[in-house]
Amino acid sequence: MTGAESFGLTDADLAVKPTVYAPGMFDGKVALVSGGAGGIGRATAWLLARLGAHVIISGRSEAKIAGLIGAMRETGLACSGHAVDIREPEGVAAFFDRIWDEHGQLDLLVNSAGGQFPQAAIDFSVKGWNAVINTNLNGTWFMMQAAARKWRDAGQPGSIVNVVVVTTHGLHGVAHTVAARAGVIGLSRSVAVEWAPLGIRVNCVAPGAIETDGWKVYTPQVRAAYPMTNPMMRAGDAWDIAEASVYLGGPAGKFITGELLTVDGGGQLWGETWTTGKPDYFKGADSRGADRPDGD
Ligand SMILES: CCCCCCCCC/C=C/C(=O)SCCNC(=O)CCNC(=O)[C@H](O)C(C)(C)COP(=O)(O)OP(=O)(O)OC[C@H]1O[C@@H](n2cnc3c(N)ncnc32)[C@H](O)[C@@H]1OP(=O)(O)O
Numbered sequence: 001m002t003g004a005e006s007f008g009l010t011d012a013d014l015a016v017k018p019t020v021y022a023p024g025m026f027d028g029k030v031a032l033v034s035g036g037a038g039g040i041g042r043a044t045a046w047l048l049a050r051l052g053a054h055v056i057i058s059g060r061s062e063a064k065i066a067g068l069i070g071a072m073r074e075t076g077l078a079c080s081g082h083a084v085d086i087r088e089p090e091g092v093a094a095f096f097d098r099i100w101d102e103h104g105q106l107d108l109l110v111n112s113a114g115g116q117f118p119q120a121a122i123d124f125s126v127k128g129w130n131a132v133i134n135t136n137l138n139g140t141w142f143m144m145q146a147a148a149r150k151w152r153d154a155g156q157p158g159s160i161v162n163v164v165v166v167t168t169h170g171l172h173g174v175a176h177t178v179a180a181r182a183g184v185i186g187l188s189r190s191v192a193v194e195w196a197p198l199g200i201r202v203n204c205v206a207p208g209a210i211e212t213d214g215w216k217v218y219t220p221q222v223r224a225a226y227p228m229t230n231p232m233m234r235a236g237d238a239w240d241i242a243e244a245s246v247y248l249g250g251p252a253g254k255f256i257t258g259e260l261l262t263v264d265g266g267g268q269l270w271g272e273t274w275t276t277g278k279p280d281y282f283k284g285a286d287s288r289g290a291d292r293p294d295g296d
């Protein structure tokens with residue numbers, strides 16, 4: 001942790017953090033990272049650029065994108081960026097037109113844009129539900145489809161990595177995002193088959209608790225529980241997800257498609273999943289069943 005207001009790896013960290021990958025691995029390649037100025041996206045952008053790619057960074061906030069581009073260019077890395085809301089299909093399509101106008105190619109799309117707010121599902125408003133589904137399922141789909149259409153039309157191969165969430169457990173307070181991410185995982189498996197003849201690979205990475213600024217939407221108590229969500233008893237960092245995405249999305253993953261790689265320190269094997277706070281009902285054995293309708 002880097003301070004009260006900021007979580008996870010800084011640009012200074014990301015500029016020098018050792019990587020398992022070979023320098024020049026992405027020379028001549030162009031990569032797009034949505035949510036690229038967020039925590040996981042930022043690490044992915046730094047890694048891909050350090051490996052030789054020209055990295056295009058997108059997100060909603062121009063200021064965040066500009067800050068990252070400044071930091072990366074200062075170290076001599078090739079990058080550019082555009083503010084694009086992934087929930088706007090026309091804007092997404094225009095963005096991909098622009099990428100082809102400027103670069104004539106795209107080799108890798110990493111969809112890291114996403115997020116949710118913690119709330120008990122029974123209290124979700126229609127607007128809140130739609131905000132999370134539109135962001136994480138529809139927005140990711142608009143990006144995937146726009147990229148695939150460009151690759152098909154240009155006769156070029158391509159690769160997509162979708163950053164999702166672990167969906168194997170019942171996670172309290174995030175049912176909307178789990179629904180959306182399960183949709184993305186199923187969608188990715190389906191189009192991995194449909195798009196294989198086009199030379200397009202589609203994979204997903206499911207992070208466990210990864211310390212980033214995205215954690216700011218959770219309370220200190222919830223954040224304190226994150227390291228206990230896996231048997232390693234610690235949070236991961238954004239570099240763990242960046243290196244996983246590069247593995248699946250780059251040449252090391254050339255025979256992998258439709259796959260889901262979980263990077264959670266073994267969290268999906270672990271018992272404790274109440275990351276957003278435990279409902280009162282579950283807090284003690286004494287209260288078990290005391291006031292719960294049993295359906296009889
Ligand atoms: C087993 C292994 C374990 C593994 C352990 C797993 C750990 C999981 C930890 C996961 C961590 C992360 O993903 S962290 C990284 C992700 N980053 C984030 O989540 C931050 C970004 N989040 C967001 O931007 C928002 O939540 C999101 C909805 C997605 C964005 O959409 P918008 O910008 O359109 O949202 P807003 O305009 O703010 O809100 C739209 C509506 O959503 C609802 N809404 C928004 N915030 C709300 C809130 N706090 N409480 C209630 N309702 C809310 C309201 O209805 C809002 O409308 P009004 O009523 O009109 O306002």
Ligand SMILES: NC(=O)C1=CN([C@@H]2O[C@H](COP(=O)(O)OP(=O)(O)OC[C@H]3O[C@@H](n4cnc5c(N)ncnc54)[C@H](OP(=O)(O)O)[C@@H]3O)[C@@H](O)[C@H]2O)C=CC1
Pocket residue numbers: 034035036037038039040041058059060061062064084085086087112113114115116135139163164165166206207208209210211212213214215
């Ligand atoms: N950190 C963690 O513990 C975990 C994270 N994840 C998932 O990984 C992904 C990345 O998370 P992380 O980097 O930690 O979170 P951040 O909040 O740091 O980054 C997410 C980025 O997504 C962008 N974004 C959100 N909505 C939109 C939109 N509609 N259009 C374009 N960009 C958008 C935001 O950019 P801007 O502010 O400019 O809009 C933000 O920078 C998310 O999907 C997250 O839910 C999954 C499991 C655990």
